Amino acid sequence: MTTEGTQSTRADAIPAEEAILGRDRGEVEDPIHRVSYSFRHEGSDLWVFTWLEDGGHLPEHYHPSLDEHWETLDGAARVRLDGTWRDLAPADGPIFVGRGVRHELKNDSGRPARMRTQVTPAGRLEEFLTESARAAREGLYNAYNMPTGLRGATWIAEFALRFQDETVMTSPPPALQRLVLPLLARFARRS
Secondary structure, three states: OOOOOOOOOHHHHOOOHHHHHOOOOOOEEEOOOOEEEEEEEEOOEEEEEEEEOOOOEEEEEEOOOOEEEEEEEEOOEEEEEOOEEEEEOHHHOOEEEOOOOOEEEEOOOOOOEEEEEEEEOOOOHHHHHHHHHHHHHOOOEOOOOOEOOHHHHHHHHHHHHHHOOOOEEOOOOHHHHHHHHHHHHHHHHHO
């Protein structure tokens, strides 16, 4: 039994958007892509708050089962949707990135950009971004998403297969990934 003043609710544990955006950077750092993230769950959706450093880049990928609404809150970024680049500034408001649409982001504005993304449904995107950032900090892959050694290759294979229903990187090409990744994953399990 709790008394008034000590009762905690899930809403109390969720950081307010204002508190998240008041930070200089996110809680999850990815030094390879020069980006950091914070996360907030709201119902079945996930809000991803992104700090994209000048020179930061999120490589081309797509989500087979997730929809996203990207929005720049401060600064400017460039987004490529199905091969076409466009600027994304706060005045543009949110842009919709549907399931299966190839997209990437980069910041070449000369200053950091703060962004937010509504992900529907939340899926496991927070886990994907957190684990890929950890692997970046450990040096398991490079800016082209290529492994830096055998340990990185086996990690990428297992990681890409585990998340293939939600996030697919387009480099190396998905057709090549479908051939090579299962073999690497099988090798990793035997090692």
